[in-house]
Amino acid sequence: MNVYLIRHGIASDRAEYSSDAERPLTELGRKKTKKVAKRLFNLNIRFDLILTSPLVRAVQTAEILQNTGLCKKREIFESLSPDGDINLWVNWYALNQDHHSVALVGHQPDLGNWAEILTWGKVGEKLIVKKAGVIGVKIFENGTPIGNGELFLLSSPKWLI
Amino acid sequence: MNVYLIRHGIASDRAEYSSDAERPLTELGRKKTKKVAKRLFNLNIRFDLILTSPLVRAVQTAEILQNTGLCKKREIFESLSPDGDINLWVNWYALNQDHHSVALVGHQPDLGNWAEILTWGKVGEKLIVKKAGVIGVKIFENGTPIGNGELFLLSSPKWLI
Numbered sequence: 001m002n003v004y005l006i007r008h009g010i011a012s013d014r015a016e017y018s019s020d021a022e023r024p025l026t027e028l029g030r031k032k033t034k035k036v037a038k039r040l041f042n043l044n045i046r047f048d049l050i051l052t053s054p055l056v057r058a059v060q061t062a063e064i065l066q067n068t069g070l071c072k073k074r075e076i077f078e079s080l081s082p083d084g085d086i087n088l089w090v091n092w093y094a095l096n097q098d099h100h101s102v103a104l105v106g107h108q109p110d111l112g113n114w115a116e117i118l119t120w121g122k123v124g125e126k127l128i129v130k131k132a133g134v135i136g137v138k139i140f141e142n143g144t145p146i147g148n149g150e151l152f153l154l155s156s157p158k159w160l161i
Numbered sequence: 162m163n164v165y166l167i168r169h170g171i172a173s174d175r176a177e178y179s180s181d182a183e184r185p186l187t188e189l190g191r192k193k194t195k196k197v198a199k200r201l202f203n204l205n206i207r208f209d210l211i212l213t214s215p216l217v218r219a220v221q222t223a224e225i226l227q228n229t230g231l232c233k234k235r236e237i238f239e240s241l242s243p244d245g246d247i248n249l250w251v252n253w254y255a256l257n258q259d260h261h262s263v264a265l266v267g268h269q270p271d272l273g274n275w276a277e278i279l280t281w282g283k284v285g286e287k288l289i290v291k292k293a294g295v296i297g298v299k300i301f302e303n304g305t306p307i308g309n310g311e312l313f314l315l316s317s318p319k320w321l322i
Contacts, residue, residue, distance in 0.1 A: 043319060043320070119285075119287045120281065120285050120287060124280070124281050126280045126281055126310070126311050126312055127311070127312050128299065128311050128312065128313040138289065149287070150287050150288070150289050151287055151288050151289065151315055152289040152315070152317070153315060153316060153317075153320060154312055154313070154314060154315040154316075155314060155315075155316055155320060156313070156314075158204060159204070159314060159316060159320065159321060160320060
């Protein structure tokens with residue numbers, strides 16, 4: 001399974017919103033995210049499913065990916081929220097190994113940490129993941145996905161758009 | 162210092178050459194490598210210095226990077242040969258910390274291993290690095306570069322060209 005961990009685009013300032021969860025993408029954030037999505041589309045990347053954090057800026061990012069034609073299905077996945085538990089996704093993985101390509105839309109430092117856990121089995125906080133940046137991890141089928149992946153992509157938007 | 166570890170482009174078949182070290186880039190290898198170099202140039206990437214493995218396919222890759230305008234200076238660095246010792250580069254680093262951006266042109270699995278050693282302090286063989294692919298590691302200034310870096314880029318040519 002190819003897992004694409006995609007960070008939400010640039011969002012509005014915290015000061016303007018009572019709740020962090022409500023912060024939407026800015027116009028620039030939308031624009032850059034659309035460009036990244038378009039580029040992935042042109043490279044023939046498709047997802048069987050997009051799982052997204054429930055926070056507004058992540059949901060809007062996932063919507064853009066979907067509307068660009070990268071995927072037909074999109075679902076909220078609670079543990080993609082900040083500080084979410086990767087083990088819930090590991091359980092999901094056990095039941096969904098027939099998927100070839102999945103996008104996880106969420107937040108930093110969690111996405112980088114998840115990518116490190118899937119690849120090296122532990123967190124080193126060593127991946128620089130910019131907003132609307134993409135990490136690609138290829139997970140091999142047998143057993144647990146933890147420490148069972150290989151990193152094939154780490155890119156900020158600038159390399160893609 | 163930003164260290165760009167760049168794998169040589171597609172090279173001719175082993176069967177055609179008596180020595181592995183002599184294998185040149187193929188036409189497709191040259192073409193793809195040029196496209197990657199052009200893309201890096203357009204993104205304003207510049208190197209203070211290119212260090213390259215002495216093997217022909219690496220030297221030709223380094224030449225393309227130089228001729229595209231990414232760098233004025235290019236030097237052979239013996240330990241970028243297959244199975245070369247990263248500690249010789251660590252010694253080089255100690256004397257060249259004033260460089261902001263350096264390219265290391267070499268081979269797999271060594272380049273991926275070096276990137277892992279610089280970033281996580283040890284080899285996991287977890288980075289997929291295609292021919293003419295690029296790894297970017299940002300190294301922070303203090304002390305040894307081993308385990309002192311952060312990964313900001315891992316890309317095969319397809320994402321760049």
